[in-house]
Amino acid sequence: xxxxxxxxxxLFTRLMNPKxxxxxxxxxxFLIIYIFGAIQYGDKGFTSLRTLVISMFTENAYxxxxxxxxxxxxxxxxxxxxxxxxxxxxxxxxxxxTARLGIHPLVCLLFAFVIGIGLGAIMGxxxxxxxxxxxxxxxxxxxxxxxxCSLISRESIEIQSDLIDALANFKIYIMxxxxxxxxxxxxxxxxxxxxxxxxxxxxxxxxILLQKTRFGRNVYAVGGNEQSAKLMGLPVxxxxxxxxxFNGFCSVLAGFAYTIYVKSGWNLALSxxxxxxxxxxxxxxxxxxxxxxxxxxxxxGVLLKSAIPALITFNGNLLxxxxxxxxxxxxxxFIFIQRIVVLYSARKKQK
Amino acid sequence: MSDEIILEMKQIEMQFPxxxxxxxxxxxxRRGEVHSLLGENGAGKSTLIKCLTGVNxxxxxxxILEGQEISPTNPQHAMELGISTVFQEINLCPxxxxxxxxxxxRQPMKHGQINWKEIxxxxxxxxxxxxxxxxxxxxxxxxSTAIQQMVSIARAVDVQAKILILDEPTSSLDDNEVKxxxxxxxxxxxxxxxxxxxxHFLDQIYEISDRMTILRNGHLVGAYGINELTKVELVTEMxxxxxxxxxxxxxAEVGEKDPNMLEADHIGVPGKVEDISLDIKKxxxxxxxxxLGSGRTETAEMLFGAEKISKGEIRxxxxxxxxxxxxDAIMKKVAFCPEDRKxxxxxxxxxxxxxxxxxxxxxxxxMRPMSRQEQDELADKYIKALGxxxxxxxxxxxxxxxxxxxxxxxARWMATQPDVLILDEPTRGIDVGAKxxxxxxxxxxxxxxxxxxxxxxxxxxxxxxxxxxxxxRDGKKVAEVDGATCTQQDILNIxxxxxxxxxxxxx
Numbered sequence: 001x002x003x004x005x006x007x008x009x010x011l012f013t014r015l016m017n018p019k020x021x022x023x024x025x026x027x028x029x030f031l032i033i034y035i036f037g038a039i040q041y042g043d044k045g046f047t048s049l050r051t052l053v054i055s056m057f058t059e060n061a062y063x064x065x066x067x068x069x070x071x072x073x074x075x076x077x078x079x080x081x082x083x084x085x086x087x088x089x090x091x092x093x094x095x096x097x098t099a100r101l102g103i104h105p106l107v108c109l110l111f112a113f114v115i116g117i118g119l120g121a122i123m124g125x126x127x128x129x130x131x132x133x134x135x136x137x138x139x140x141x142x143x144x145x146x147x148x149c150s151l152i153s154r155e156s157i158e159i160q161s162d163l164i165d166a167l168a169n170f171k172i173y174i175m176x177x178x179x180x181x182x183x184x185x186x187x188x189x190x191x192x193x194x195x196x197x198x199x200x201x202x203x204x205x206x207x208i209l210l211q212k213t214r215f216g217r218n219v220y221a222v223g224g225n226e227q228s229a230k231l232m233g234l235p236v237x238x239x240x241x242x243x244x245x246f247n248g249f250c251s252v253l254a255g256f257a258y259t260i261y262v263k264s265g266w267n268l269a270l271s272x273x274x275x276x277x278x279x280x281x282x283x284x285x286x287x288x289x290x291x292x293x294x295x296x297x298x299x300x301g302v303l304l305k306s307a308i309p310a311l312i313t314f315n316g317n318l319l320x321x322x323x324x325x326x327x328x329x330x331x332x333x334f335i336f337i338q339r340i341v342v343l344y345s346a347r348k349k350q351k
Numbered sequence: 352m353s354d355e356i357i358l359e360m361k362q363i364e365m366q367f368p369x370x371x372x373x374x375x376x377x378x379x380x381r382r383g384e385v386h387s388l389l390g391e392n393g394a395g396k397s398t399l400i401k402c403l404t405g406v407n408x409x410x411x412x413x414x415i416l417e418g419q420e421i422s423p424t425n426p427q428h429a430m431e432l433g434i435s436t437v438f439q440e441i442n443l444c445p446x447x448x449x450x451x452x453x454x455x456x457r458q459p460m461k462h463g464q465i466n467w468k469e470i471x472x473x474x475x476x477x478x479x480x481x482x483x484x485x486x487x488x489x490x491x492x493x494x495s496t497a498i499q500q501m502v503s504i505a506r507a508v509d510v511q512a513k514i515l516i517l518d519e520p521t522s523s524l525d526d527n528e529v530k531x532x533x534x535x536x537x538x539x540x541x542x543x544x545x546x547x548x549x550x551h552f553l554d555q556i557y558e559i560s561d562r563m564t565i566l567r568n569g570h571l572v573g574a575y576g577i578n579e580l581t582k583v584e585l586v587t588e589m590x591x592x593x594x595x596x597x598x599x600x601x602x603a604e605v606g607e608k609d610p611n612m613l614e615a616d617h618i619g620v621p622g623k624v625e626d627i628s629l630d631i632k633k634x635x636x637x638x639x640x641x642x643l644g645s646g647r648t649e650t651a652e653m654l655f656g657a658e659k660i661s662k663g664e665i666r667x668x669x670x671x672x673x674x675x676x677x678x679d680a681i682m683k684k685v686a687f688c689p690e691d692r693k694x695x696x697x698x699x700x701x702x703x704x705x706x707x708x709x710x711x712x713x714x715x716x717x718m719r720p721m722s723r724q725e726q727d728e729l730a731d732k733y734i735k736a737l738g739x740x741x742x743x744x745x746x747x748x749x750x751x752x753x754x755x756x757x758x759x760x761x762a763r764w765m766a767t768q769p770d771v772l773i774l775d776e777p778t779r780g781i782d783v784g785a786k787x788x789x790x791x792x793x794x795x796x797x798x799x800x801x802x803x804x805x806x807x808x809x810x811x812x813x814x815x816x817x818x819x820x821x822x823x824r825d826g827k828k829v830a831e832v833d834g835a836t837c838t839q840q841d842i843l844n845i846x847x848x849x850x851x852x853x854x855x856x857x858x
Contacts, residue, residue: 019448019490212464217447217455224444231442232506233427234456291446 022285023297025337029283029330030304037307041314049174050190055313056306060280061195062087062257063273064302067280068206069250071298072243074281075210077223077290078127078134080244082141083251084273085149086116088266090255092149095157095265098164105161112252119145120248124241142274149267156266159259167260170194195257199302202250207295209246219243223290279327280305283334289342304330355382357417357545358403358514364411365398365569372398375412376571378564380514380545385536387548387556389589390566396549399566400516404429404436417513435507439519441499443506445492450474452491453506477505481535497528501535508539515539516547521555533559551644552825553582553847565589582847583840586642602835603797605635605818611669612802613685613771615654618663624649624826626663631771631802636793638817638834639806640842646826647806648690651773654804655687656680667771681714686764688757690775690806696760699749703741703759704730706748710763733762737792754789761792772796773804778812790816810839822846 037046045051057064066083073080090112097108119141126137171191178184210216218239221229230236254277258270284301286293308326312318358380365373373395380386390396401407403414405423414421416432423429426436443452450471451458459469474487481501491499500520507515517536521529536546536559548560556563557577565572565588572588580588614630624646631637639647652658654665656674664671667683674680677687689696698706708726715721721729730744737758741751748759757777764772774793778786790812793803807813813820817834822845830845 014488017488017490018493019446208464214456214458214465217451217458217465220447221444221455224446225442228442228444231426231438232444232456233430291444 019292020294021341022287022292022338023294023300025334026283026285026297026300026304029333030300030307033304033307033311037311037314041311044314045188046310046314048188048190049186050188051310053174053190053192053196055310056303057199058193058196059261060302060306061193061199062254062261063276063280063305064199064299065195065202065257066250066254066273066277067284067298067302068202068295069247070277071206071281071284071286071293071295072210072219073134073247074278074286074288075219075223075290075293076240076243077226078240078243079138079278079288080120080123080141080247080251081135081138081274082119082123082145083247083254083277084270084275085142085145086119086248086251087255087258087273088269088271089145089149089152090116090252091259091262091265091269092152092157092267093265094164094256094259095159096152098159098161099157105159105163109252109256112255113249116248116252116255117245118248120251121241121245124244127244128237128240146267152267153265154267156264158264164260164263167194168263195260198253198257202253203295203299206298210295215239215242220291223287223292225291276305279331283330285334287338287342288335356380357382359415360399360403360412361415362412363399363402363409363414365395365402365407366410372569373402373409374569376566376569377574378571379574380547381562382545383540383543384561385540385546385548385559387550387560387563388566389549389556389563389585390572394566394589395569396566397518398569400436400518400547400549404434404516430510430512433511433513434516435510435512435514436516436518437500437503437507437520441496441503443491443499443503446490448488449478449485449491449494449498449502450487452502453477453487453509457510474505477509480538481505482531495528497524497531500524500528500532504532504535508544512544514545514547516549518549519551521550521552529555551642553585556585557582583843586843586847589642601794602816603634603636603794603803603818605632609633609635612667613654614666614669616664616666618650618653618660618665620649620653620658620661623658624653624823627653627828628663629821629828629831631804632818633770633802634797634800635818636797636803636805636816636834638813638820639804639823640810640813640820641823641846642808645823645846647823648775649826650823650828651687651775651804651806654680654771655685655773657687678713681710681767684767684770685773686710686767686769686771687773688760688764688775688777690779697748697756700747702745703734703739703748703751704744706759707733707744707762707766710767714767729766733759733766737762737765738788754786757789758792761789765796769801771802771804773806775806776808777805778807778809786812810842814839814842 066087070080070083093112094105094108097103098105123137123141126132127134171193173185173189173191175183176186210219218229218234221232221234222236222239226236259265280301281293281298282288282301283304284299285297305327308330309320309323312320312323356379360376360378363373363376365371376395376399378399388396388399398407402409403423405425405428421432423432423434447455453474454470459466461469471487478485478487483498483501485494485498491502520532524532540546550556560577562574562576564574565585567589609632611630612633615627617626617628619625619627627650629637639650641647649658653660656677656679659675665674666672667685672683680687704726707730708721711729712721727744733739734741734744739755739758739762741755748756751759761777778789793805794816797803805813805816814834814837820832820834820837820842821828822830822832822842824846832841
């Protein structure tokens with residue numbers, strides 16, 4: 001037994017555990033694209049910290065925040081199509097509340113949380129107790145929520161709020177000692193904003209939830225084999241409902257981040273956003289059949305997905321639609337990798 | 352084994368809406384014994400276990416665990432009471448690590464967080480107790496079924512179980528793995544745990560058990576010490592003696608010169624059935640005997656293309672055939688009536704006419720639909736010929752009695768005018784009169800030159816109808832006997848003793 005203990009203590013063997021293979025695939029493909037970009041457009045500034053932090057991270061932070069919740073839903077073997085609409089509704093509530101009713105934005109946000117989490121819990125309960133497929137249940141949620149957005153207003157509402165302005169303008173500049181020996185902003189200017197901080201915090205929260213709590217482990221168990229999880233005495237119903245509720249929470253938070261980013265509410269905002277979010281999670285190595293997925297993967301999934309538009313921007317000659325095509329190709333590649341991994345491990349077991 | 356009784360189930364009754372699955376069954380388990388629970392499928396073993404583990408709720412009787420009456424409400428509750436179950440299918444999560452599968456739901460915590468180090472350390476200890484040297488941080492899916500089975504036992508045992516129920520744990524294990532499992536069982540037994548062991552491998556029962564309880568049709572047959580019954584007596588008790596209908600049936604007449612219709616040459620599917628060779632002459636009735644799970648159905652499915660053979664070959668009329676799917680077999684005039692007619696045979700919402708026309712239509716292909724008139728004629732012909740009791744051919748088949756449903760399925764395949772007809776338990780669950788009629792129909796078909804393969808658990812009807820009888824045991828063909836000369840006792844001996852006895856009969 002000592003022998004196997006020693007085996008495990010080695011960091012290398014621990015990292016070589018096959019359960020991480022999907023995450024490694026994500027990181028590897030991201031590195032390949034990044035290095036390609038560096039070689040092609042390095043002189044134009046592709047490798048600058050600004051490109052990495054602002055173009056790839058910050059501008060996609062709201063997708064990332066939502067992807068944290070989506071990753072969890074996908075791990076249970078479910079899906080949630082309502083996230084884009086819920087984010088949009090959050091923006092509408094904040095915009096309408098502050099601009100038309102004069103309510104403090106935080107009160108509006110609180111209200112949005114109640115709605116988002118409540119809707120998530122209701123959808124989770126429907127999936128669990130009425131046995132409605134997640135796709136159908138959350139599609140219903142999506143239409144309902146999107147309809148409510150238009151009910152509030154069919155026009156874009158601009159937000160004028162000191163708090164939102166302050167959060168939008170909040171920037172931590174990245175500084176360094178320049179060649180003159182002075183403490184100065186790096187060039188090109190690069191900063192970390194509120195949304196990025198929120199995203200990073202949510203990734204950490206998600207990781208802790210998934211890896212360090214019983215709830216998180218139950219999420220994996222439900223996704224691995226729901227019937228078994230039930231027979232092992234795990235609280236399957238509670239876990240599933242909580243996962244959808246947590247996803248509702250993430251959607252609202254993502255909507256808040258998006259609202260800060262655009263400083264307005266629009267009933268058609270983030271149409272199709274749910275698909276972007278699912279893409280981030282899937283190319284981050286989360287198995288759509290459930291049971292496998294890591295927050296670190298999702299973090300790289302967001303990076304990988306945003307690296308493509310960045311590349312196209314740097315090229316300058318390509319139409320932005322190429323971004324969609326490249327994303328589609330990437331998604332396909334990942335689904336292939338997933339199938340191959342599953343088939344390979346099945347074959348290995350037979351031997 | 353001590354004499355201290357750990358579990359007592361008294362006069363357990365289980366009434367489902369339509370059937371009484373258990374009728375006043377008693378069962379006692381002592382501390383530190385392995386107690387086998389025996390009976391054919393449907394005898395009530397599973398129901399008894401489900402009452403004990405809280406999956407079903409008994410409708411009568413008492414369960415007394417260590418002197419206190421209990422009534423488990425669900426498996427989780429039963430587990431808390433100290434009753435753990437390991438099922439045949441592995442109920443673990445393949446995506447989680449070995450260690451986590453053992454501890455999920457009751458992970459040791461430290462500062463409000465899961466203490467992974469402790470989980471892995473304790474899992475290592477447990478696995479060492481089971482003599483397994485594996486890395487418990489690897490996902491469960493990477494390990495063989497045997498190891499997964501051990502892990503589920505480890506999980507069951509580690510929750511301070513007083514009683515461990517093993518429901519067919521050995522059916523997917525090879526000999527070495529079974530030995531490993533038995534070692535573990537002996538250790539658990541020595542530590543004072545009571546083990547209920549369910550299996551259909553008779554040898555294993557005699558190897559590991561201290562006592563056994565036999566059920567039949569929801570009734571208790573008896574509880575015996577392992578040395579009180581021989582294997583033959585055991586099999587007799589399990590199957591029971593059916594009411595013998597004296598019915599004047601004449602065996603099909605087959606001469607030595609009649610050509611072989613179907614030949615199977617060393618066919619097999621790994622893990623299910625091995626190396627079966629058999630042949631059926633034109634117009635012959637070949638019986639398949641053996642306990643449930645002995646590979647009878649799998650063999651039939653191989654002949655029909657429902658189970659893909661991985662070795663050997665099948666010849667029809669002397670020509671090699673390759674059935675990749677049932678449709679191929681249907682096209683070559685091979686027909687198959689499956690065992691579970693409710694699940695695989697009838698289509699409940701369709702009428703009798705449609706159910707009969709189904710197979711004929713399937714063979715013609717959808718490009719040549721049968722006219723309504725053709726269907727009506729076909730249905731009327733067989734309703735009359737088989738004596739199907741129904742007011743009209745348009746009645747839904749689900750509304751017929753079991754015996755009449757079986758006749759409709761028989762009609763479906765007779766209508767295709769097959770050369771080979773395989774019938775898997777065609778007489779199960781139907782009354783005695785209908786049984787005799789089905790037997791008569793089979794033999795009539797033989798007279799018309801159809802080769803019939805007849806699978807049944809009831810030895811008397813196999814002996815009464817078959818020209819030759821193939822005896823299966825543990826996925827192997829162990830003997831082939833002549834239907835006219837053998838007795839029920841001969842077959843029981845062969846089933847109980849396996850290959851050894853088979854040699855004697857042949858000699």
